[in-house]
Amino acid sequence: MTVTLHVCTTCRMGQSIPDDEVRPGARLLEALQAEGAPDGVRIVPVECLSACDHGCNIAISGPGRWSYVYRGLNPDEHVADILSGVAAYAATTDGIVPWRDRPVIFRKQSLARIPPMES
Template structure:
C-alpha cells in the first residue's frame, strides 16, 4: 500500500496573534501533538509525519498538507494546535482507508470543514 504523508509547517502561527520571537511556534506544537496521537491510532507503516520549514501560507495560521502518491492532496489552513490534531488523525484514518483518497466534505470532522482550503488531484488521476 502507498505511504501517506502529513506535512506540517513548523514555522506557522495563528495570524490573529502576534508571532513569538522564539519557538515553539503553533506549527511545532501541532506537529508534536500529531506525532503522539498517530503512534496509537494509525499504522506507522502507512503514515509519515514530516515537518517542513514553510508551506507558503503564512497569513493562514497553522497549515497542513496531506498527500499520497495515488490520491489527491488536501491542504488545511487556519488550524489550531489545541483543536486540530485529533481531527487530523480522524481525517487520516478515512484518507488511508479510502482506495482513491476521496473524503466527502460532510464526513470531515467539524474543525476541518472550515479549514479545508484545497483538494489537489493526484498526478496519476
C-alpha cells in the first residue's frame, strides 16, 4: 500500500517572505522530489497543514496506519532524515515506527499523531 508524504508548500518558517519569492515549504518539496521518494511513498504538495507558527511542516499517512504531522523542518538540513523516517513508516503495517528507529527530527518535532480511520 502506498504511503503519502504531504508537504506544506505555503510554510514560511516564521519568516517574512514576499509573495513573489519561493517559500521555504516549496523549497522543501523541491528538495524532497529531487532526492526521490522511497519505495511505496508518494510525495504530494498541500497548500496548508494549519501549523503555520511552526516552520516547514509535513504529514505522513497511509491506509490503516497512524498519521503524523511534523513541524519545524528545514529544507536545507532535514531532507535525508525526512526520507529516512518516511521509509521506516512505509515499512510498517500500522504506522508505528519504534522510537529508537525514528530520525531525531521525528522524535522531537512531532506536532500530532492521529489514529487510523475506522473502515
